[in-house]
Structure formats: C-alpha cells, structure tokens
Amino acid sequence: MILVDGMMSQMMEPVIFPDPVNLTELPPKPWVLDGANGRPSRIIKSLILGTVEMEEHNWKLARKYETISREIANAETYMTEDARFVVVAYGTAARVAKGSIKRAREMGLKVGLLRPVTLWPFPERVIREMSRSVKDFLVFEMNTGQMLDDVKLSLEGRSNVHFYGRPGGIVSTPDEIAKVISSLYYRQHLEED
C-alpha cells in the first residue's frame, strides 16, 4: 500500500522517470487461470477454512512480513551529520520540515530531518542508531500523532521525543515549524557545547 496525503495528489513538479523495464521477459506464471488445457485445474483463492491449514498460512505470512521489514525499511536523512536535534516527518509534513530546517540552519541551529520513506515497516534501526548522538527528536505530523508511538517504540526511551501536529485543515508553514524547532532547541539548551 502506498500512503499518500491529499496535498501530494494536488502537487505538480517535474519528475524524472527511471529507464523502462523490459516487459518481454516476465517470470513464468504457474498460477494463471487460462483454462485447464492439458494440465490439472487450478484454484486462486484467499479463503482458508481448515484451522491447521490457516495457522500454517499465517506462519508463512509472518515469516514474509519479517523478511519484508528487514529488507525494505527505508528512511531519508537530511542534514543529520552534525545534528543535535532531528525532526521526524513524512509526506507533505517532511517537505514543510525541510524548509523549516533550512531556516533553523540559517539561525545557526544544528537541526536535521529524518523522513521515513516506509512507514511500515518502520525504519526503527535508523532512528535508534541516530539516538547515539541525538538526544532530542521532534515528531511533526499533519495529524494529532499517528507516527508518534512508532518513534517512541523505536527509541525505547533513549532520547526525548517532542511532538507538534495539526489535524487536517490548515497546513503548517516552514516558519511556524522553525519557531517550534528553535523554542525546543533553546529550551533543551542544545546551543551549549
């Protein structure tokens, strides 16, 4: 599932498409339903009624999810190398946060962005590793805190987690978030060496 917000669907900007994929070499389809001609009939179904069969299937799915969460969890980082304060935001909020981080940098604050590209699986390892040097994270969302618990669970109490969010309606501006960042930054005395 690709999670988008309404703002994204209304934006336009130039994009560069990747090179086209060669579709003449598709993998074989041993499952396809095209008539049982010279082979046994096939069934495609999602319903599993047998209790034993269902548990086996659910274990299979659990192993699959485990592999997926190990292999595809992904996050973008922006100006985090020397950061003392990191904003965690996704989607449109991440774009707003980038603008606010630029402003905060102009003010001399060492602020970076961590943008989860995948929200599930959540890139918890990236955040946890970042907590070695960053002791204050600001979760910024365009809602009242849907990702907040994910960040807290990833950090397991290693760093402080602050939150700023507004529900749908008015979209926060970079200036607004820059103010939130700077007030937290000074409150936590991050300007001191």
Add this chain to the structure above:
Amino acid sequence: MEKVVFKRPKYIKKVPFHYCPGCGHSIIHRLIAEVIEELDIGEKTICVPPAGCAVLAYDYFDIDMGEAPHGRGAALATGVKRILPDKMVFSYQGDGDIAAIGTAETIHAANRGENITVIFVNNSCYGMTGGQMAPTTLLGQNSTTTPGGRDKDRDGSPIDLSEMLAITKGAVYIERTAVNSIKNIIKTKKAIAKAFKVQMAGLGFSLVEILSPCPTNWKMSPVDACEWIDDGVMQTFPLKIVKDETS
C-alpha cells in the same frame, strides 16, 4: 450388458459436497458441469465463485476457478474475459452476493455489455451466514433479521435484479428459472446452455437467475421448500425470459 444412464459429470471432482440436504446448489453445479461437458468447453472455461455457501464450488468444479471478493464476481470475470477473450468465463453468485454487495459491479458489467455469463442463484436469503434478510427476501418472509416477516415500510420491498439488468443496453439474454421440479431443472439446464452459447457467439452479457431452495434457513423440509418456490417465491419472481435479444 450394463448401460450407464447416470453418472458424475466429467467436470465435477470426486469429493463430497458440503451443501445441506435439499439445497439447490448441488443440482445447479451438476447442470453447469453437464453443459460444460456437452459443449466441450471444460479446457477453456474459467469460473469465478462467490462469497457465500457456494464459495466452495472451487473445490467441486474440475475447471480453473478464481475466487472473487464478495459481490465482485462480474468485475473479476470482466478482467479475465478481457485478457482471455477466447475463453469461457462465468461467475456463480448468490443473491446476497450479487443483489446487495455487488449490485454496482453487476449493473455496470451488464451495461458495458461484457461478454460474460452470470449464474445468479436466488434463495431469497443470506444462506451461509445463517438466514438473514437479503434484498431478495419476500415480503412477509421470516428471516433472522426480519422476525415476524419482512415488512415493506420497515425493510423495503424485494429487489428484482434481473429486471433491473434487463434495462441496460449491454444485457443480451436474461432468464429466470428454478430448480424445484424436474421440469424446471430441465428448463434451467437449457437456459444455462443458451447463456453460454450467447457468450461463445460474442453477443454480450448473459445471466440466468435460478430460484433455489434453502430448506435449512427457510426452516422447511426439502419437499416443502420446493413447493414454497412455486407458491411463494414465484409470486414475486415469476419464471420468464426477462430479456432475449439473441435473435
């Protein structure tokens, strides 16, 4: 010398059916399998079974089977048929599946004139979930959600999906039959064969609505249930060729 006069159809697997005694699905499965065998289309037919009692049709028919999400039989059949226009594609759906949850998909598939066949089994209730009111439940009919009988003012009147579909431009052949007597079973088989032939000729959307007994949820004996189709169900859903633009 022995002569075989009655046998398991070629395209029905050798497994016991789970259907209740007196249920119409077993008869309808047999009729479809016989038609497939007689038209010699078993190796090119794909069936889309429904959500409901007949979902397990995928274990009974020995042809390719692709289960649809609830109500979306006609939509899934549309996809299969458009990718494989030379194959025979039919959905098998109950009244709760087709006339409630999948009404929109069904109407639009018919209106587009998709060259698919729909077998619509109408037992005037939600069978698998225990006999709740369906859109097709008769006025006055008892169900677990209409104790004391379906009331027109409270529950609305039964919906005649076949008539609704008939007004779409793309529907070519729609007939309502029943499986409550030998005579009606023979007529039903003819209707199924005709619907399949309509698809083979590429004429457009075909549907056979089959009035089918549900003794368990109607709380009747199998014999009484068959009689009730004559005395009750057909008063609301009369047997007829609802639409035939094949000639």
